[in-house]
Amino acid sequence: MKIVSIRGYKGSGKTSVATTLIRELKSRGYKVSSVKSIHMEGWRIDQPGKNSYAHREAGAEPVAAWGLEETAIIFPRRLKPMELLKFFNADWLFVEGDLHLPVPQIVCAKSVEDAQELRNGLTFMFSGILSNEIDELDGLPVINALEDPQKFVDFVEEKVFQALPFFDCGDCGMDCQGMAEAILRGEKTVKDCVMMQKDNVQIFVAGKRVPLNPFVQNIIGSVVKGAVYSLKGVEKGKEIRIKILDPDLL
Ligand code: SF4
Numbered sequence: 487m488k489i490v491s492i493r494g495y496k497g498s499g500k501t502s503v504a505t506t507l508i509r510e511l512k513s514r515g516y517k518v519s520s521v522k523s524i525h526m527e528g529w530r531i532d533q534p535g536k537n538s539y540a541h542r543e544a545g546a547e548p549v550a551a552w553g554l555e556e557t558a559i560i561f562p563r564r565l566k567p568m569e570l571l572k573f574f575n576a577d578w579l580f581v582e583g584d585l586h587l588p589v590p591q592i593v594c595a596k597s598v599e600d601a602q603e604l605r606n607g608l609t610f611m612f613s614g615i616l617s618n619e620i621d622e623l624d625g626l627p628v629i630n631a632l633e634d635p636q637k638f639v640d641f642v643e644e645k646v647f648q649a650l651p652f653f654d655c656g657d658c659g660m661d662c663q664g665m666a667e668a669i670l671r672g673e674k675t676v677k678d679c680v681m682m683q684k685d686n687v688q689i690f691v692a693g694k695r696v697p698l699n700p701f702v703q704n705i706i707g708s709v710v711k712g713a714v715y716s717l718k719g720v721e722k723g724k725e726i727r728i729k730i731l732d733p734d735l736l
Pocket of ligand 1: 650652653654657658660661662679681682
């Protein structure tokens with residue numbers, strides 16, 4: 487999945503940029519998801535007095551509000567970024583706001599000062615209100631998403647890469663932030679992420695993926711394949727899934 491964060495102060499044009507991206511990439515045949523980060527104190531979907539709110543007050547987590555037109559799964563807290571990402575399985579995910587993970591960022595701004603203040607090593611372009619005035623800033627393009635959506639989305643497609651695993655394992659000689667910045671500068675590619683190249687053995691404990699380096703993946707893969715292929719009727723060369731559910735075995 488490719489992930490892009492769209493950052494900017496209120497009124498800078500973030501939502502217009504997000505909706506342009508969503509619409510244009512949908513028309514190009516991609517599956518697109520989005521997140522709107524909300525920082526308003528006291529904001530909540532669920533309200534005191536609603537039955538679903540009473541379920542939550544009684545201790546249920548999560549609570550589903552299961553309507554005829556919509557379904558909302560409500561957690562009574564702000565999820566961590568990695569917890570949130572588990573719910574998405576699209577070609578593209580756009581986050582309006584800061585995801586607090588090393589993903590490419592578009593900065594929307596009203597002024598050069600705002601743009602320069604928000605820019606960091608993950609910023610690959612500027613947009614928003616500022617794009618009515620200039621088309622380049624500090625070596626990065628400033629593109630008007632509304633006037634030229636094709637050019638805007640072409641550039642996003644060119645620059646954005648498959649999301650890194652965010653393990654910060656250091657096997658590539660840097661952390662994921664450093665790798666993401668190096669890819670955006672054109673010095674590295676996702677193929678330089680060691681974890682992504684040898685990612686054929688995955689372990690999840692209680693739904694959370696455990697980082698495995700290539701050496702450990704090789705050992706576990708060999709042992710499991712040896713045991714499974716010795717069983718009668720097992721076809722080789724297919725995906726193998728193992729679940730251990732009984733706590734007595736753990
Ligand atoms: S190898 Fe991949 S997962 Fe590990 S730190 Fe480098 S970029 Fe991140």
